[in-house]
Amino acid sequence: MARSKTARNILLGIENLLLHKLRTFLTMLGVVFGVGSVVAMLSVGEGASQEALEQIRKIGSNNIIVTSIKAAEDASSSAMQANMSIYGLTYNDQIRIEETFNRIRQTVPVKMVRQECRLGERALELRVVGTLPAWFELLQRDVVAGRVLTDADIANLAGVVVLTEFGARKLLAAENTIGSTLRVGSSYFEIVGIVRSEGGLAGNIQMPDEQIDAYVPITVARERFGDIATTRSAGGYNREMVQLHQLIVEAASIDDVESVAKGIEAMLARFHKKEDYRISIPLALLRQAEATKRTFNIVLGSIAAISLLVGGIGIMNIMLASVTERTREIGVRRAIGAKRRQIISQFLIETIVLSTVGGLIGIGLGMFIPWLITYFAGMPTVVTLKSVLLSVGISVAVGMVFGLYPAVRAANVDPIVALRHE
Amino acid sequence: MHTAPGEHRNGAVIALNNVRKTYQMGSTLVHALAGVSISFYPGDFWAIMGPSGSGKSTMLNILGCLDRVTSGDYVLEGNDVSTMEDDALSDVRLRHLGFIFQSFNLIPQLTVRRNIELPLYYLGWEAERSAARAVELAGLVGLEGRLNHKPTELSGGQMQRVAIARALANDPQILLADEPTGNLDSATGDQILNILGQLNREGKTIVMVTHETHVAAHAKHCLHMRDGKIESIEEN
Ligand SMILES: Nc1ncnc2c1ncn2[C@@H]1O[C@H](COP(=O)(O)OP(=O)(O)OP(=O)(O)O)[C@@H](O)[C@H]1O
Ligand SMILES: [Mg+2]
Numbered sequence: 267m268a269r270s271k272t273a274r275n276i277l278l279g280i281e282n283l284l285l286h287k288l289r290t291f292l293t294m295l296g297v298v299f300g301v302g303s304v305v306a307m308l309s310v311g312e313g314a315s316q317e318a319l320e321q322i323r324k325i326g327s328n329n330i331i332v333t334s335i336k337a338a339e340d341a342s343s344s345a346m347q348a349n350m351s352i353y354g355l356t357y358n359d360q361i362r363i364e365e366t367f368n369r370i371r372q373t374v375p376v377k378m379v380r381q382e383c384r385l386g387e388r389a390l391e392l393r394v395v396g397t398l399p400a401w402f403e404l405l406q407r408d409v410v411a412g413r414v415l416t417d418a419d420i421a422n423l424a425g426v427v428v429l430t431e432f433g434a435r436k437l438l439a440a441e442n443t444i445g446s447t448l449r450v451g452s453s454y455f456e457i458v459g460i461v462r463s464e465g466g467l468a469g470n471i472q473m474p475d476e477q478i479d480a481y482v483p484i485t486v487a488r489e490r491f492g493d494i495a496t497t498r499s500a501g502g503y504n505r506e507m508v509q510l511h512q513l514i515v516e517a518a519s520i521d522d523v524e525s526v527a528k529g530i531e532a533m534l535a536r537f538h539k540k541e542d543y544r545i546s547i548p549l550a551l552l553r554q555a556e557a558t559k560r561t562f563n564i565v566l567g568s569i570a571a572i573s574l575l576v577g578g579i580g581i582m583n584i585m586l587a588s589v590t591e592r593t594r595e596i597g598v599r600r601a602i603g604a605k606r607r608q609i610i611s612q613f614l615i616e617t618i619v620l621s622t623v624g625g626l627i628g629i630g631l632g633m634f635i636p637w638l639i640t641y642f643a644g645m646p647t648v649v650t651l652k653s654v655l656l657s658v659g660i661s662v663a664v665g666m667v668f669g670l671y672p673a674v675r676a677a678n679v680d681p682i683v684a685l686r687h688e
Numbered sequence: 689m690h691t692a693p694g695e696h697r698n699g700a701v702i703a704l705n706n707v708r709k710t711y712q713m714g715s716t717l718v719h720a721l722a723g724v725s726i727s728f729y730p731g732d733f734w735a736i737m738g739p740s741g742s743g744k745s746t747m748l749n750i751l752g753c754l755d756r757v758t759s760g761d762y763v764l765e766g767n768d769v770s771t772m773e774d775d776a777l778s779d780v781r782l783r784h785l786g787f788i789f790q791s792f793n794l795i796p797q798l799t800v801r802r803n804i805e806l807p808l809y810y811l812g813w814e815a816e817r818s819a820a821r822a823v824e825l826a827g828l829v830g831l832e833g834r835l836n837h838k839p840t841e842l843s844g845g846q847m848q849r850v851a852i853a854r855a856l857a858n859d860p861q862i863l864l865a866d867e868p869t870g871n872l873d874s875a876t877g878d879q880i881l882n883i884l885g886q887l888n889r890e891g892k893t894i895v896m897v898t899h900e901t902h903v904a905a906h907a908k909h910c911l912h913m914r915d916g917k918i919e920s921i922e923e924n
Pocket of ligand 1: 739
């Protein structure tokens with residue numbers, strides 16, 4: 267009974283609004299654009315943070331990535347010995363880190379070498395990474411064919427190689443290549459598997475497997491290729507000695523990531539004269555993405571709030587005009603026996619219907635704009651149920667806030683004066 | 689059938705006792721009603737006459753619970769309305785009174801049916817029941833064929849008949865009319881007066897303000913006002 271009465275009142279409100287279709291539509295526009303921008307803005311922010319989350323998941327949110335870098339002043343520093351630059355993480359760094367921190371699950375060393383490789387007729391330079399089976403646990407990638415490295419490979423110094431999708435494409439290798447022999451430098455390896463690889467940046471962190479073509483057991487890499495890499499350049503030879511190119515540290519839990527990273531930073535600072543390493547924390551990216559989202563939401567949120575305010579004032583303006591226009595009607599209703607609050611609810615319902623319908627159209631617009639953004643600018647956008655519900659709430663609230671004053675004005679109309687009103 | 693000033697009798701539907709209505713206009717006080725005492729009984733048909741500014745409309749507004757007395761008592765069907773709050777007065781209007789105005793005061797965007805249903809809407813009647821009532825009332829005033837028309841599509845006489853149907857919707861004991869024929873030609877006006885006469889015969893108490901003697905002649909009693917006071921009472 268009460269529900270059907272509300273429904274009837276809403277219908278009456280709609281009927282009244284439909285009497286002035288153009289006016290109603292124009293009045294709605296403010297809310298349409300206000301709500302539209304709220305939904306669109308939230309979807310862009312949400313898209314950005316979900317994208318960040320997705321990338322972080324690919325790197326591993328519990329991981330800390332320590333990468334060897336050639337310190338800037340290295341070119342002329344004392345570390346140059348006989349045309350050789352020595353920098354980066356050492357085998358000892360890994361041992362120290364593993365022994366010092368107990369909130370670590372495991373560490374995975376990465377030793378990268380560039381070698382001339384040959385598969386059948388095809389020969390080219392590949393980036394080969396020596397690592398442990400744990401690599402494949404930390405960076406979860408689908409196995410396209412065959413298998414990944416095993417502990418036995420490490421222990422037995424097995425001459426096996428796992429290609430990345432990327433490397434396989436270069437070599438024109440496919441599933442049927444499993445079991446074939448790949449020549450790496452002067453050694454021969456059996457191709458045992460192909461795994462997927464991820465490229466691109468997650469914020470400013472490069473995917474660890476972005477440029478890797480193949481994996482071999484780290485023990486084999488150390489034995490066969492050593493720590494010194496020679497590259498030919500214009501002036502002659504450049505020799506570099508790097509023991510480990512990267513160390514991926516997996517913290518015991520997500521709560522340990524930041525403290526462990528700090529500890530590693532302090533420890534490395536103590537043992538390295540120069541800062542020839544960089545520590546990246548995917549988790550920090552998440553924080554960054556969230557901070558960006560917050561800023562984004564605040565800035566665009568204020569813009570949306572202003573447009574909603576303008577829309578609300580527009581509604582209030584029209585409703586005040588409508589109250590004046592309908593003074594006589596109000597007088598008649600009051601004379602017949604309508605109570606003040608019934609007049610208030612009549613006008614308030616009209617305003618809320620107006621703003622809510624505007625809001626719903628706005629939500630449609632707000633879902634269309636992100637689609638355009640994604641389609642044309644390639645930016646990820648996600649319209650969440652939360653933002654839609656929020657928008658509906660905002661629309662109703664705009665109607666209530668800006669409709670209240672006109673409604674109270676209507677209710678305070680003196681019926682005697684109103685009945686004489688022209 | 690009337691009582692002398694100051695006297696009260698049981699059975700009156702409307703009893704005014706020394707009612708005053710004073711307006712402040714700047715520094716001067718305007719006594720729109722300067723002590724009015726009178727009782728109206730069920731089935732009475734009163735005309736209120738008097739020169740412009742004599743307080744007729746003020747009297748009707750007070751009778752209609754649209755305005756409050758400055759002092760004095762007003763008892764309507766046993767309820768002391770002189771002390772009532774706004775909501776309670778609305779309720780009295782809704783349940784006990786029907787209004788007929790000079791300028792009809794139909795709501796232009798609503799159909800005849802919906803105009804007639806208006807009091808029932810505020811009484812909380814269900815849609816079907818009030819629709820049936822609207823049809824019945826439209827038949828009573830001879831407008832059954834116009835239910836879905838807008839007021840602007842009707843003649844003055846038809847509009848006033850819709851207004852009467854609306855005033856009857858809540859089945860009030862008392863009908864209040866402020867110059868109901870003021871905007872109509874005399875033939876149409878007579879039709880309206882005949883309807884009012886018929887309603888009176890069926891038991892409604894009617895109080896009607898008018899300027900015209902031939903209109904007042906339809907009433908059973910005529911109350912002449914001057915300067916906010918009852919000047920004389922005339923029986924037809
Ligand atoms: N709201 C008001 N404020 C001030 N004075 C008022 C108000 N309403 C009525 N009056 C005054 O009270 C007196 C009675 O007015 P009222 O409208 O009752 O006269 P009336 O008999 O209906 O006149 P008419 O025949 O012209 O309609 C007049 O002097 C009028 O100026
Ligand atoms: Mg008057």
